[in-house]
Amino acid sequence: MKFNCELKKVVDDSYDIEIGHSLQDTLVEDLKNCLVGKIKKIVVITDSKVADLYGMDIFKRIDEAGFTADIIIFPEGEKSKTREMKECIEDALLDKECRRDCALIAVGGGVVTDLAGFVAGTFARGVPFINYATTLLAAADASVGGKTAVDTPLATNLIGLFYQPKKVYIDIDTWKTLPKEQISGGLAETIKHGCLGDRELFEYLEKNVEKIFEGDVEACEYIAERNCSVKYKVVMKDEKESGLREVLNLGHTVGRAIETVSDYRLYHGEAVAIGMVAQARLGQKYGFISEENVQRVENLIARAGLPTAVPDYIDKSELVKKLYTDKKVRDGKLRFVFQKEIGDVMQFGDNNYAKEIAEDEIAQIIEGM
Numbered sequence: 001m002k003f004n005c006e007l008k009k010v011v012d013d014s015y016d017i018e019i020g021h022s023l024q025d026t027l028v029e030d031l032k033n034c035l036v037g038k039i040k041k042i043v044v045i046t047d048s049k050v051a052d053l054y055g056m057d058i059f060k061r062i063d064e065a066g067f068t069a070d071i072i073i074f075p076e077g078e079k080s081k082t083r084e085m086k087e088c089i090e091d092a093l094l095d096k097e098c099r100r101d102c103a104l105i106a107v108g109g110g111v112v113t114d115l116a117g118f119v120a121g122t123f124a125r126g127v128p129f130i131n132y133a134t135t136l137l138a139a140a141d142a143s144v145g146g147k148t149a150v151d152t153p154l155a156t157n158l159i160g161l162f163y164q165p166k167k168v169y170i171d172i173d174t175w176k177t178l179p180k181e182q183i184s185g186g187l188a189e190t191i192k193h194g195c196l197g198d199r200e201l202f203e204y205l206e207k208n209v210e211k212i213f214e215g216d217v218e219a220c221e222y223i224a225e226r227n228c229s230v231k232y233k234v235v236m237k238d239e240k241e242s243g244l245r246e247v248l249n250l251g252h253t254v255g256r257a258i259e260t261v262s263d264y265r266l267y268h269g270e271a272v273a274i275g276m277v278a279q280a281r282l283g284q285k286y287g288f289i290s291e292e293n294v295q296r297v298e299n300l301i302a303r304a305g306l307p308t309a310v311p312d313y314i315d316k317s318e319l320v321k322k323l324y325t326d327k328k329v330r331d332g333k334l335r336f337v338f339q340k341e342i343g344d345v346m347q348f349g350d351n352n353y354a355k356e357i358a359e360d361e362i363a364q365i366i367e368g369m
């Protein structure tokens, strides 16, 4: 006997991304207006650094608004993005008697939004969550698009799920408290977006990148809006990365590998910057990008305070081996996304945006960096 369990789905996971200044009140108003339905138990998940700056404040505001609010704080840094930390947060939620009746609010940068989103996606088989992004990196990339994950000793982001938030708040005022290297890290993803899909954004950065460090409001608003626009246009077409979404991995094949090999001495954005240079130089060999444009990419990365070379402490042969942990690897073959000049990406067939690369081709590029 055989049954067909028909489970065709029409799902509307649409959500708003609100970009603005000091959006804490907006968040509370949205909760009052049923952003997470009838749920009254709201748990803020944040890290030890963001807790003092924004997490506690948001928790108190939610509590004062009449919700049953709670807060879970974990140690800041990429090294917290682990299966073990996910378990700690889940245990804390269970201790607080949360079941399917709670919603989570991730307040912080990419580590917080990736980790809290993953917890939300599996806790009680899925509870609603909201991202309140407090870094440029989270605003540019991590908080939007529904990718959630933890790292493992083997590689970053290998364990996770696609799980969309109910809303994303991008609070530009929070960038004022970011150290310079965190601004640089977010600029790496911003430059990536310019390279792969927004020539105007790239050219704007060439003229104005220093303004972002100065906290120029107009410049910050501009890049926040353009980052989201590049990203959501891709995610809307290919949420689960069956093809097109791979373009958002530009620079990440070498980037993720070097981040792990550096044992997180390199921040994600710094690692991506090095990966961007690697794909540009390899792309030049294939004729995908001119030497002049490769130089423009490298110059902009350097002006954003990001590295363009592989640091001396990195073992380059270990780095090449680590490339095979990339999720784009297919049948044991490395696959790279390449920018096409500036503002576009290469396509290598129907719905295929990544090219198979022989190991020695990329090894040569890395050797020369």
Ligand code: GLY
Pocket: 141, 142, 144, 145, 147, 245, 248, 249
């Ligand atoms: N960070 C790449 C993506 O969201 O697909």
